[in-house]
Amino acid sequence: MIKKIYQFSAGPSALVESVLKDVSQASIDYQSSGLSIMEMSHRSEPIVELFDDTTSHVKTLLNVPDNYSVLWLQGGASLQFTMIPMNLLGEGETADYADTGAWSYKAIKEAIQFGNVNVVCSSRKSTYSFIPKDYNQKNNSKYLHITSNNTIYGTQYKVFPEVKNENGHLIADMSSDIFSRKIDISKFGLIYAGAQKNMGPAGVAMVIIRKDILGQVEREIPTYLNYQTHIDKKSLFNTPPILAVYAVNRTLNWLKELGGIDTIEQINEQKATLLYQEIERNTLFVSPIPKEDRSLMNIPFVFSKEMDESDFLSFCQKRGLMTLKGHRSVGGFRASIYNAMPVEGVEALVSAMKEYESING
Ligand SMILES: *Cc1c(COP(=O)(O)O)cnc(C)c1O
Numbered sequence: 001m002i003k004k005i006y007q008f009s010a011g012p013s014a015l016v017e018s019v020l021k022d023v024s025q026a027s028i029d030y031q032s033s034g035l036s037i038m039e040m041s042h043r044s045e046p047i048v049e050l051f052d053d054t055t056s057h058v059k060t061l062l063n064v065p066d067n068y069s070v071l072w073l074q075g076g077a078s079l080q081f082t083m084i085p086m087n088l089l090g091e092g093e094t095a096d097y098a099d100t101g102a103w104s105y106k107a108i109k110e111a112i113q114f115g116n117v118n119v120v121c122s123s124r125k126s127t128y129s130f131i132p133k134d135y136n137q138k139n140n141s142k143y144l145h146i147t148s149n150n151t152i153y154g155t156q157y158k159v160f161p162e163v164k165n166e167n168g169h170l171i172a173d174m175s176s177d178i179f180s181r182k183i184d185i186s187k188f189g190l191i192y193a194g195a196q197k198n199m200g201p202a203g204v205a206m207v208i209i210r211k212d213i214l215g216q217v218e219r220e221i222p223t224y225l226n227y228q229t230h231i232d233k234k235s236l237f238n239t240p241p242i243l244a245v246y247a248v249n250r251t252l253n254w255l256k257e258l259g260g261i262d263t264i265e266q267i268n269e270q271k272a273t274l275l276y277q278e279i280e281r282n283t284l285f286v287s288p289i290p291k292e293d294r295s296l297m298n299i300p301f302v303f304s305k306e307m308d309e310s311d312f313l314s315f316c317q318k319r320g321l322m323t324l325k326g327h328r329s330v331g332g333f334r335a336s337i338y339n340a341m342p343v344e345g346v347e348a349l350v351s352a353m354k355e356y357e358s359i360n361g
Contacts, residue, residue: 006345009323010151010298010336011176012196019200019250019340026246038243042236051235054245057252061260064185064208071207071227072235072245077175077194080205081107084171084190085114087227089142090217096120096141096168098161101128101150102329103173111145114219120144127330128153131293137164143189144170149177149295151197152327154288154334156295160187169213177297178206179255180339181265189213195244198297198338200251203244255339264339271337271346272296278350284357288330302332309333312356319352321345 007014030037031046040047055070064070073079084107089095093115097108099122111117118141121132128150137144144163149156156177163170169189178193185191190209196202207227214228223229229237255264276294279285285301287294303309309325309332316324326332337346 005320005322006341006348007322008335008337008341008345008349010197010327010334011194012202013198013336013338014340015201015247016251016254016340018254019247022250023243023247027243037246040242042240042242047242048234048236050242050246050249051240054249054252055235057249057256058206058208061179061252061256062183062185062208067212068185068208068210069227069231071209071230072240072248073205073207073230074203074241076202076205077103077173077192078106080173080192080207081110082113083225083227084143084145084192085111086217086219086221086225087214088169088171088190088217089115091115091219093217094118094138094141096135096137096144096164098122098132098135098144098146099124100131100147100155101153103151103175104145104147107145107147107173115142123155128155129288130290131155131157135161135164139165141165141168143168145173146170147173149174149180149297151176151298151336153330154295154298154300155293156297158292169210176336176338177295179252179261179264180268180297182261195248197336198340200248201244203241204248206248251340267343268296268337268339271341271343272299274343274346274350275299275335275337278353282353282357283361285333285353288332297338298334298336300326300330300332300334302326302330307360315356316349316352319348321349321352324349 026037058070095111096118099105099119108117118138120135120137123130123132170187171190174191175193176197178198192207194205209227279287279301284304286304287301313325324333326334
């Protein structure tokens, strides 16, 4: 099977071809057991091993220190919007939140149900087209929550903010840039990401949590929503999404064999540079994002003058370049070029943009 199309969707996004092959094989016969992986018990040895192995991939790739746990949970990144304040923000306590996009905003909306939320900055009034640099943090804040990459708008933190309260923790939604670049885990109290952007299919979310930040709020936490439950049960408290975790496992294994985070970071920079340079050069397109905040993962661009967007989209589609429509709140186009997007996919898009300019410019 050779894929003939390049899929630029923001999520669920393109998966690596070898991963799809591994998943289809495991769906029929897992490790020559005669059983589909979907028919296997999460108490069986191969599946317990699968979870251990997937976690150990994460620890190796990201250099996760020993005082952190890696968890595989359901409910997507969205459930983390709730679990984080439920587990970490006591009644009457304060948490800082940076409002840099629709996902940050949703996280804020959940947190206000549990404690006081201090919005330290917001670019909402400018359609979230930049990352604010000034933060109005509280001295007693339990944590500062940020969205490291804003999937919809194409902005990304290049430098993470320092937490003002020395006992507070930095918490990041890294759904759309986890495993794309080097990060220092020890700077964070908690990191989370839904799998379906940069590490696998929908159905599982990863949480990396520093264990000692737990157990400090007084409220009763429902069993499933308590991080400690999943730490104690090694993410096998209830029936987990085994097939999704297997796909994550193969994706991380692919990444490891490719050379790990250092290698993929270079490739990601190469891909993004190719596309941004073309957006700058091409007279038909402009980037709505200031240079210093431009994402390496999600790259929005718009026409520089009044033109028919659907015409460019169908022009691309005829060349096998799919799902380039921008988010409805931004308009224009968006190319999501996560880890699984090969350089050739970006080159094909750049060629299409050049050709379109030569016809319509
Ligand atoms: C997609 C996305 C989410 C939502 O993820 P779900 O797994 O669908 O809940 C949250 N945050 C960011 C940054 C995202 O890109």
